[in-house]
Amino acid sequence: AQKITQTQPGMFVQEKEAVTLDCTYDTSDPSYGLFWYKQPSSGEMIFLIYQGSYDQQNATEGRYSLNFQKARKSANLVISASQLGDSAMYFCAMREGRGTGRRALTFGSGTRLQVQP
Amino acid sequence: EPEVTQTPSHQVTQMGQEVILRCVPISNHLYFYWYRQILGQKVEFLVSFYNNEISEKSEIFDDQFSVERPDGSNFTLKIRSTKLEDSAMYFCASGVGGELFFGEGSRLTVL
Numbered sequence: 001a002q003k004i005t006q007t008q009p010g011m012f013v014q015e016k017e018a019v020t021l022d023c024t025y026d027t028s029d030p031s032y033g034l035f036w037y038k039q040p041s042s043g044e045m046i047f048l049i050y051q052g053s054y055d056q057q058n059a060t061e062g063r064y065s066l067n068f069q070k071a072r073k074s075a076n077l078v079i080s081a082s083q084l085g086d087s088a089m090y091f092c093a094m095r096e097g098r099g100t101g102r103r104a105l106t107f108g109s110g111t112r113l114q115v116q117p
Numbered sequence: 118e119p120e121v122t123q124t125p126s127h128q129v130t131q132m133g134q135e136v137i138l139r140c141v142p143i144s145n146h147l148y149f150y151w152y153r154q155i156l157g158q159k160v161e162f163l164v165s166f167y168n169n170e171i172s173e174k175s176e177i178f179d180d181q182f183s184v185e186r187p188d189g190s191n192f193t194l195k196i197r198s199t200k201l202e203d204s205a206m207y208f209c210a211s212g213v214g215g216e217l218f219f220g221e222g223s224r225l226t227v228l
Contacts, residue, residue: 033215043206045160045219052215091160095217104150104162104173105217 003027004092004108011113013082020067021077021111023092032096034075035105036066039089048090051075082115089113119143121220123209129226133198138223140192140209149192150210150217151184153177160208166192199227 005024013019025034036048051059051066059066067076079086089112093105122141130136142149151163164174164184171184181197192211196203206222 035217037219042221043224044221045208045210047216047218050216093160104165104175105152105160106162107160109159 002108003106004094006092006108006111008111009109011111013079013113013115015084015115015117016081018078018080019082019113021079021090021092021113023075023077023108025073025075025092025094027073027094027096029096032094034066034068035093035095036064036075036077037091037093038086039091039110041088045091049077079113084115084117087113087115121209121211121218123207123220123223125223126221127224127226129228130199132201132227136196136199136203136225138194138196138207138209138225140194140211140220141190142192142209142211143218144190146211146213146218148172148212148217149186150212151194152208152210152219153205154208154222155202155205163194163207196225199225201227203227 003026032053034051038046049059049061049064049066051068058068063080065078089110091110092108095103095105097103124139149166152160154160162175164178165172183195185193204227206224208222209220210217
């Protein structure tokens with residue numbers, strides 16, 4: 001079974017609008033972390049946001065917020081006020097286990113976001 | 118802002134040659150990783166390194182791969198005898214606690 005599922009291979013959004021990128025995950029471990037990364041066409045992986053499974057509040061970083069719904073095992077990324085520079089591939093990833101600092105991330109297949117003027 | 122740096126940004130090599138990819142992790146980080154991404158595909162975990170030893174490795178990380186932290190700052194990935202299917206973007210990452218930061222990647226092309 002896929003540990004991370006991103007069901008939207010591609011998304012379009014108008015500049016200045018908000019967009020939600022979906023991510024669902026599968027784990028039986030009560031302790032895990034969820035990540036979102038942005039990969040522009042230049043190829044680098046840019047860390048956006050992190051949510052721990054025990055965090056009480058949804059993570060936010062500037063225009064990025066993570067809509068964490070634990071019971072549904074979903075960790076959707078919300079980008080508010082989209083900008084042309086947000087056009088990129090977006091990856092959701094998970095790390096499982098307590099003391100998880102050293103554990104590997106499992107990545108989803110990504111969603112390509114295109115922001116239109 | 119501190120960042121993970123990788124060299125070279127792009128390397129072209131002949132099949133069967135040895136390649137060393139270099140990384141300088143963020144200085145106070147404790148955990149170091151190599152991942153790879155074949156063009157158009159998912160990012161795949163290769164190996165993690167903690168306390169001067171490998172803490173976890175994937176099936177991809179076979180005997181042709183090795184990692185070292187030779188001098189307390191650099192973290193290297195060696196591919197002993199490259200194959201065509203090793204062509205990919207290789208990412209180094211480092212972390213402490215929850216967050217994990219990636220370098221800009223080293224694109225390896227095996228001819």
